[in-house]
Amino acid sequence: MTNFKALAEQYKSELLDKVVPFWLDKSQDHEFGGYFTCLDRDGSVYDTDKFIWLQGREVWMFAKLYNEVEHKQEWLDCAVQGAEFLKKYGHDGQLNWYFALDREGQPLVEPYNIFSYTFAVIAFGQLAIATGNKEYEEIARKTFDIVLSRVDNPKARWNKAVPGSRSLKTFDLPMILCNVALEIEPLLEPDFLRQTIDTCLHEVLDVFYRPEIGLVVEALGKDGELVDSFDGRKLNPGHAIESTWFIMDLGKRLNRPDLIEKAVEISLAEVEYGWDEQYGGIFYFMDRLGKPRHELEFDQKLWWVHIETLISMLKGYQLTGNPKCLEWFERVHDYTWKHFADPDYPEWYGYLNRRGEVLLPLKGGKWKGCFHVPRGLFNCWKMLEELSRREQK
Amino acid sequence: MTNFKALAEQYKSELLDKVVPFWLDKSQDHEFGGYFTCLDRDGSVYDTDKFIWLQGREVWMFAKLYNEVEHKQEWLDCAVQGAEFLKKYGHDGQLNWYFALDREGQPLVEPYNIFSYTFAVIAFGQLAIATGNKEYEEIARKTFDIVLSRVDNPKARWNKAVPGSRSLKTFDLPMILCNVALEIEPLLEPDFLRQTIDTCLHEVLDVFYRPEIGLVVEALGKDGELVDSFDGRKLNPGHAIESTWFIMDLGKRLNRPDLIEKAVEISLAEVEYGWDEQYGGIFYFMDRLGKPRHELEFDQKLWWVHIETLISMLKGYQLTGNPKCLEWFERVHDYTWKHFADPDYPEWYGYLNRRGEVLLPLKGGKWKGCFHVPRGLFNCWKMLEELSRREQK
Secondary structure, three states: OOOOOHHHHHHHHHHHHHHHHHHHOEEOOOOOOOOEEEEEOOOOOEEEEEEEEHHHHHHHHHHHHHHHHHHHHHHHHHHHHHHHHHHOOOOOOOOOOOOOEEOOEEEEEEEOOHHHHHHHHHHHHHHHHHOOHHHHHHHHHHHHHHHHOOOOOOHHHOOOHHHOOOOOOOHHHHHHHHHHHOHHHHHHHHHHHHHHHHHHHHHHHHEEOOOOEEOOOOOEEEEOOOOOOOOHHEEEEEHHHHHHHHHHHHHOOOOOOOHHHHOOOOOOOHHHHHHHHOOOOOOOOEEEEOOOOOOOOOOOHHHHHHHHHHHHHHHHHHOOHHHHHHHHHHHHHHHHHHHOOOOOOEEOOOEEEEOEEEOOOOOOOOOOOOOOHHHHHHHHHHHHHHHHHHHHO | OOOOOHHHHHHHHHHHHHHHHHHHHHHHOOOOOOOOOEEEEOOOOEEEOOEEHHHHHHHHHHHHHHHHHOOOOHHHHHHHHHHHHHHHHHHHHOOOEEEOOOOOOEEEOOOOOOOEEEEEEHHHHHHHHOOOOOOHHHHHHHHHHHHHHOOOOHHHHOOOOOOOOOEEEOOHHHHHHHHHHHHHHHHHOHHHHHHHHHHHHHHHHHEEEOOOOEEEEOOOOOOOOOOOHHHEEEEEEHHHHHHHHHHHHHHOOOHEEEHHHHHHHHHHHHHHHEEOOOOOOOOOOOEOOOOOOOOOOOOOOOHHHHHHHHHHHHHHHHHHHHHHHHHHHHHHHHHHHHHEEEEEEEEEEOOOOOOOOEEOOOOOOOOOOOHHHHHHHHHHHHHHHHHHHHHHH
């Protein structure tokens, strides 16, 4: 029988004794503000550029820990110093968020990437909740408005698709908006929130989830049709699985068990499809017609894919009691702790080859920061604790 | 002792009996024109989009074979039909070359990529030499002018670097211009040709080759300084090695043995640095400071890297007699024929994992077409033949 109590302790201790101290100690740039995220195996800094995705995500994470675990001053200070750096240097003055800055805060890469904006929204939103600071609240709300206004052309002038040609809409933005909306719920008008959530749910469940293949696709034609091209065949099981726990959260929030059931069904189909029977772990990219991909990293095993799967499986089990969710949680738990956790230094590896061997020894980089590992440990810890309490009743 | 005669026969037969017939039979789209390049292991088409890089390269390859191997009508017809498709659909009417078209020729991806232009230049240039067609000549010459006019900002409006920030210049364009200039030599004014060649040689040998590390870097600051950033630390040994045989060709053309000696020295340094002592083969990307890369494919073994190395090593041996070049040719020859050649179907695999196992079974895709394998086989065959003749004297 699953020992939820021991598991809760394992996730909690990994989070609070190892991962959070790692980022607190190693990532803060006390000279220029913001965070280093290019951290080697032992936490030493190997590059000082600052990527807005990861700056925003770390602000969010420390504000979230402050709000939901404990009112620790050092967590709040860490979030505030990152937010102040972002507020000053992260955007062009009109809340158009750059993609990358140098260490001092000079912009390097233009605001071409809409996810720089979404992570700014959750950063300032969560920190507004922690501090009551009206300026942070305004930044979150206004940036969210910009995101919504750009849903139809998120890449703006950096879009390379020829206008009027086969233009595809992609899963990533509606998927993440499901999460963003709940993250900043206290800052939004109830009607506006409800409408945003309805649109996101519709896009994920009725549009990008395709009942004829039982999976979520990454891109569709403008009229919602399947397209037989590299982009149109692309599957990203981890991405789809991550979206299912956003939907379960919305199902709980809206008191709609039908949403939860649907999300659990999708998450199980995705993990079964994405699992590598030969070497274990979940593939990064797949092709819905089994054709070769051009992403050369397609067969690698990435930390976030596995951590998001842990959350979805555990949440599915917690909310529905489906035993398949618990089985998959345990299988992915075993794989994840065996391969991603580093026995000698805190924080987890991010990139394994297909065999599950460490491909890159880094703990943080251009795309891996203080986000999926602590968020996943936090979510799993809390759910495991609740499951453990239930057992004791 | 190396049996140049047998090797020449091996390369010739692979080219003319297997690889060229593969592309001639499998890649031509007799319905809409142009070429399919997304070909699976056995040559079956798995995607019909048409990428301008690969369309231009295949025109060039068949025109080159026609010009330098044999006046086979089917080779010329194959080149001409591809060129007519490109002429009609490949650009916007102003010789701005798109990146991708759909099967019918509708543009999909905007002309953001300068290498679509460079491959159009060599395609129409080589075909103008084959046919004497003035229109093809004009297309080549005018497109080359556009390339030269865009050297300072090749990505045009799709450039994501913030103006005035740390902007880097990259090795790829000057490197490829060394080759393009010689490819279309008969179409250029001698003074203009000489000036273009001088600029390219200077950029490669005096700017991107860094004597303090003995290697070519992929990107430098605007004043030619080394930069400690992801882009500024990036090494691509195959790319550097490919450039050395372009320079050896220029050295021969300009009757400058000093250029040849320098190029041989660089090519040997690169192959020694890039060779994977553990599993064999040459790494795709490396970091000059040994820091982690963000390209997740960094440790893979790619076909073109190895084929270009075969050319450089053999050319170095042919022109200087340096025995190290022959040793490296033999080592890379063994690796390449063992891992990239497919015993059951024609054409070679393109993508191996670090261990040298096939990562993707495709023979062509978005980036692999009718180019490096046949060009490499052709060049090696001709050099081996000449070395074999020398021996017999």
